[in-house]
Amino acid sequence: MVLGRWRHDANAFGKAGDAARIPGAELREALARSLVATTGDDGKYELKIPESPSLGAVAVMGAGYEAQVKGVGDGPAVKPSPVVDAPPETAPAPREFEVSFALKPAxxxxxxxxxxxxxxxxxxxxxxxxxxxxxxxxxxxxxxxxxxxxxxxxxxxxxxxxxxxxxxxxxxxxxxxxxxxxxxxxxxxxxxxxxxxxxxxxxxxSRGGTIFGIVAGPDEQPVAGAQVRVMPADMMTRSVQGDVESIMAFSRNMRPTGDDGAYEYGGLPLGKEYRVIAAKEGLAPQASEAIALTAERPRAEVDMLLTEG
Missing domain, CATH: 2.60.40.10 (Immunoglobulins)
Structure with missing residues (x-):
């Protein structure tokens, strides 16, 4: 559940920084619009959830206890008693679900x-x-x-x-x-x-360097949705040296190009060399030459041309 990553963020229900630049921004915006309830002295709460194809999830956080998230459908459904002799046009009783938590100190x-x-x-x-x-x-x-x-x-x-x-x-x-x-x-x-x-x-x-550019296809027109990854040029050396954390971080950080074929990677450590790898289904993947980012040249434009596969 993606929500699980953000359930520990005390600012998850409000705006923080530039939302457009935050991973999971759509989720955070949904959290900011979510329903909120405070438990009473008996520990009970109630949320009136509008009709929706998705039941959603309930997150509990704050008050010195561990944060937990449960899907609404994970709890038992509480079937309301039918209304006796109700006319046909009577709206059906709302669905009710019990979602309870047993929290540990945190x-x-x-x-x-x-x-x-x-x-x-x-x-x-x-x-x-x-x-x-x-x-x-x-x-x-x-x-x-x-x-x-x-x-x-x-x-x-x-x-x-x-x-x-x-x-x-x-x-x-x-x-x-x-x-x-x-x-x-x-x-x-x-x-x-x-x-x-x-x-x-x-x-x-510290601020790092940035690699940016345009990915184009065989017709030299921008390619939208191409997958771009920036990797250290010394990847083999890092593997031998056991720098697993850095390798995994770069490997996971793949981004699609926009409608204009553009991509941008920031926060790259200076004083190192990188390669850009671009791929698109139906086309042959391409890798750039090594690009050095330095304090004197912290930004580099690297355009990629994909060819027929």
Whole structure:
């Protein structure tokens, strides 16, 4: 369930940063429009859900307990009693579902993520808090991509709520911004204890480089929906050195071109070389020559021409 990734974001029900640049922006906008209820002293709540082909999901968060998400259809349906001698035109009784939760104590982690040079908010970056597997070999000891996450807001602040007790590694990731991700080994170690929220887990991040361009087809017209990936030119060396986290991050980061055939990748570490790989069904995939991004040349335009497969 995609909602599970955002259930720990304390700002999930409001606007934070530039929504257009935030992964899962459509989901976040839906959350901002969602129904909200507060539990009473007896722990009960009620949401009146409008008719829809999809039953949706219920998320519980805040109040010092772990965040949970359940699908409405996961709970038992409560069948209302029929109305005796009701006329044929009487509207059917609304559907009712019971969705209950048993919550464990949890805590929150919050802080800021700012530009290292200007101290401006690094809005739109994604802060993740993962649990490192103590049994994993060193090359696999990193925060997984599906760990609890929160977006950095327009004021540079983030807040992860409903996290289970224990040790977490907190790291900011680029998202769709121009800032460079911080690797797990350089993240901050935070230990959560019952009843104690941790604040002041702050980061300074650096701007990276950007590769952009147009993907065209055999007729030299822009190709919409082509899949583009930017990979380190030294991928084989990284594999030998066991840099699994970086390899997996680049491998997952595939983006489609727009209607104009354009693509753009930001947040790339400077002082390194990259290759652009573009593919489209029915056409032969193409890879670019190595492109160097430096402090003197942080942006590079790389147009790709796909040929007949």
């Amino acid at each position: 805590c929150s982690i919050s802080g800021t993520v700012l530009d290292r040079e200007t101290r401006a908010p690094a809005a739109g970056m994604i802060v993740v808090a993962g649990v490192l597997d103590p049994q994993a070999p060193p090359m696999m000891a990193f925060v997984q991509h599906d760990a609890p996450c929160a977006v950095v807001g327009g004021d540079g602040a983030y807040a992860l709520q409903g996290l289970p007790l224990g040790e977490h590694r907190v790291v900011p990731r680029s998202g769709d911004t121009e800032y460079v991700s911080i690797g797990s080994k350089d993240g901050q170690r935070v230990v959560l204890e019952k009843g104690i929220d941790v604040t002041g887990v702050d980061f300074l991040v």
